[in-house]
Amino acid sequence: MDAFSIHGGQRLAGSISVDGSKNASLPLLAAALLTQEQVQFNCVPNLSDISNMGRLLEELGCNVIRDGEQVTVTSVDETQSHARYDIVRTMRASVCVLGPLLARRGEVRISMPGGCAFGDRPIDLHLRGLEALGAKIELDGGDIIARADRLHGATIFLGGPFGSTVLGTANVMSAATLAKGKTIIEQAACEPEITNLANLLNAMGAKISGAGTPRVTIEGVDELGGTTHTVMPDRIVAGTWAIAAAMTNGDVEIERFPLDHLLAVTDVLSTVGVHIHQTDTSQNPKSCTVQVVSDRSLQPVMFTTQPYPGFPTDLQAQMMALLCFSKGNSIITEKIYPERFMHVPELSRMGAKLVRQGSTVMVQGVDRLVGAPVMASDLRASASLVLAGLAAEGETIVSRVYHLDRGYASMETGLKKLGANIKRITDDQFVDGLPVVETIPAKKLIQTDR
Numbered sequence: 001m002d003a004f005s006i007h008g009g010q011r012l013a014g015s016i017s018v019d020g021s022k023n024a025s026l027p028l029l030a031a032a033l034l035t036q037e038q039v040q041f042n043c044v045p046n047l048s049d050i051s052n053m054g055r056l057l058e059e060l061g062c063n064v065i066r067d068g069e070q071v072t073v074t075s076v077d078e079t080q081s082h083a084r085y086d087i088v089r090t091m092r093a094s095v096c097v098l099g100p101l102l103a104r105r106g107e108v109r110i111s112m113p114g115g116c117a118f119g120d121r122p123i124d125l126h127l128r129g130l131e132a133l134g135a136k137i138e139l140d141g142g143d144i145i146a147r148a149d150r151l152h153g154a155t156i157f158l159g160g161p162f163g164s165t166v167l168g169t170a171n172v173m174s175a176a177t178l179a180k181g182k183t184i185i186e187q188a189a190c191e192p193e194i195t196n197l198a199n200l201l202n203a204m205g206a207k208i209s210g211a212g213t214p215r216v217t218i219e220g221v222d223e224l225g226g227t228t229h230t231v232m233p234d235r236i237v238a239g240t241w242a243i244a245a246a247m248t249n250g251d252v253e254i255e256r257f258p259l260d261h262l263l264a265v266t267d268v269l270s271t272v273g274v275h276i277h278q279t280d281t282s283q284n285p286k287s288c289t290v291q292v293v294s295d296r297s298l299q300p301v302m303f304t305t306q307p308y309p310g311f312p313t314d315l316q317a318q319m320m321a322l323l324c325f326s327k328g329n330s331i332i333t334e335k336i337y338p339e340r341f342m343h344v345p346e347l348s349r350m351g352a353k354l355v356r357q358g359s360t361v362m363v364q365g366v367d368r369l370v371g372a373p374v375m376a377s378d379l380r381a382s383a384s385l386v387l388a389g390l391a392a393e394g395e396t397i398v399s400r401v402y403h404l405d406r407g408y409a410s411m412e413t414g415l416k417k418l419g420a421n422i423k424r425i426t427d428d429q430f431v432d433g434l435p436v437v438e439t440i441p442a443k444k445l446i447q448t449d450r
């Protein structure tokens with residue numbers, strides 16, 4: 001398993017561009033199952049989750065062709081409707097084929113996705129929504145089997161104990177496009193990835209209004225067709241780059257930055273003393289160039305993760321790494337996944353002062369973090385450890401980089417371009433479980449009074 005070796009202390013500077021969004025791409029690619037015509041996607045990120053989705057679509061009878069950042073999907077054999085455990089267990093988001101397969105093929109068998117590193121991830125709301133559209137659902141040998149001759153429109157409440165559900169909304173909205181009659185989804189997820197999906201479906205011939213608000217209306221149609229669609233920039237990757245710049249007291253320009261989708265994050269960052277400004281105001285704030293600079297002295301802050309437009313859970317870990325360097329006590333409350341704190345013990349090993357009580361963590365700012373071997377079994381927790389490594393003294397080894405490869409396309413290449421001292425250690429470079437790397441003396445290069 002690959003690892004990253006990071007020698008902290010380099011100030012990041014220069015320019016970087018944000019790739020297409022992973023979490024938008026997954027339901028978008030699955031939506032190609034709704035037609036036999038070709039659907040072409042631009043700006044698809046090169047990530048292991050995307051390759052896994054491609055593999056799943058191929059097993060489900062699609063031709064999937066990737067050419068650089070362009071992916072075309074054509075559903076040619078509609079007799080396949082079984083999403084097997086082998087693939088579903090590698091990627092929970094495989095569940096987004098459920099709605100499209102059911103609506104188009106009338107039957108789907110999909111292995112029930114398990115929990116993940118940060119707790120239970122139920123799909124009861126997805127199933128409740130599809131049942132309301134007329135699906136008959138049963139469990140058989142760990143698989144969900146859903147059947148329906150033709151779905152029918154319904155009014156569906158999709159709220160759960162932690163707000164709405166993003167992929168649940170994607171599944172029900174996609175399925176309802178081919179249902180007979182009108183569907184109203186109340187308490188739909190408002191995440192921009194849902195709006196991006198609705199835009200694709202409408203371009204394919206669907207009649208969806210209200211996407212991006214809690215009430216989405218879908219007038220069912222008989223058929224959808226092919227189209228070309230550009231995937232939105234990844235707001236979580238964009239936020240991660242911004243925090244990386246702030247961690248190192250850097251000066252970084254970020255292109256294709258979805259400023260409009262990150263207002264909760266830029267608000268918290270500006271309280272902390274990190275300034276993000278759009279360099280050319282004629283650009284669309286959903287994808288524009290920004291410059292990130294930070295004050296030398298960072299202020300503590302209090303924030304809570306929430307459904308969009310609140311602070312995203314997918315940036316909680318990275319923000320915690322930054323707050324380790326603030327001058328005072330910060331309070332972070334996780335309201336989407338109350339157990340999503342795998343980074344806490346690992347950051348503590350680097351010298352962070354963190355006190356967790358339930359779904360809240362108090363971060364007591366420290367003057368320095370010290371490099372250490374660390375690992376986490378979650379994508380965003382791993383990202384926070386890389387960020388901590390960039391600002392820590394000495395060497396940090398982040399193991400299990402395959403988690404990062406799920407959501408950041410060659411993260412080390414981007415960081416290196418900005419001046420970070422980071423390199424990937426491949427499997428064959430480990431001896432007796434320890435990485436073989438040349439030793440670089442620890443230097444404190446970041447000009448800061450933190």
Ligand code: EPU
Pocket residue numbers: 022023024026093120121122123124125126127160161162163164165166167168189313314336337379380407
């Ligand atoms: N929930 C239910 N029942 C359901 C579905 C969800 O109770 O049927 C609960 C969940 O347990 C959670 C909350 O509702 O507490 C929100 O979960 P949601 O369904 O919205 O999550 P998701 O759609 O499975 C997507 C992203 C996640 C991101 C969440 C929240 C994708 C592929 N995944 O997951 O991204 O954290 O929304 O914003 O879009 C990541 O990229 O690292 C990641 C985990």
